[in-house]
Amino acid sequence: MKIISRLRDERFCAFCRSPRRLYVKKHVDLTNVLGVLLVTGALTHVLWGGPDPRGVVLFMTFIVTGEVFIYLRWRASIVCRMCGFDPLIYKKSPERAAKAVNQFFKEQAENPAFWMSKSPLLEVHRRLKEDEKRREDVAAVRKHVAAKKANALASKGGTAPIARSAAPTRPAATKSP
Numbered sequence: 001m002k003i004i005s006r007l008r009d010e011r012f013c014a015f016c017r018s019p020r021r022l023y024v025k026k027h028v029d030l031t032n033v034l035g036v037l038l039v040t041g042a043l044t045h046v047l048w049g050g051p052d053p054r055g056v057v058l059f060m061t062f063i064v065t066g067e068v069f070i071y072l073r074w075r076a077s078i079v080c081r082m083c084g085f086d087p088l089i090y091k092k093s094p095e096r097a098a099k100a101v102n103q104f105f106k107e108q109a110e111n112p113a114f115w116m117s118k119s120p121l122l123e124v125h126r127r128l129k130e131d132e133k134r135r136e137d138v139a140a141v142r143k144h145v146a147a148k149k150a151n152a153l154a155s156k157g158g159t160a161p162i163a164r165s166a167a168p169t170r171p172a173a174t175k176s177p
């Protein structure tokens with residue numbers, strides 16, 4: 001048991017690299033134990049007028065409650081609030097951690113407050129959208145070039161009418177007057 005342990009610290013998320021302040025204290029430290037000892041000692045004296053075995057029960061209750069609280073606070077704090085990455089789950093199963101990040105993103109996509117945040121996931125999302133658009137553009141250009149080639153080849157072979165139909169045609173927009 002440490003005499004005194006640091007409560008919070010500045011860390012970087014291993015997944016999205018966002019800097020964040022989190023609780024690093026995982027267990028009660030010696031200073032907590034001494035503090036609880038003092039408090040329960042005083043309480044025991046006030047309640048029962050001297051040393052009393054019930055004081056020990058009180059002391060144990062406080063320590064266990066404190067330990068549970070500190071541990072759960074630490075456990076909740078290590079999950080990145082920017083991307084939902086959980087290093088503890090990752091250690092056990094990277095796939096599950098990846099699923100959790102996906103899930104987090106899906107949930108947060110509908111949360112306006114998240115879009116105002118500095119989460120790097122937003123940048124990822126934007127990049128994915130851009131990539132998708134670029135891929136579509138490239139596919140369209142390729143299609144166009146292929147059609148042109150086919151057209152040229154076909155006109156050499158004298159089957160122009162068939163080839164012409166392979167030329168890129170804009171989808172006939174349903175024009176409304």
Ligand SMILES: [Zn+2]
Nearest residue numbers: 013016080083
């Ligand atoms: Zn993160």
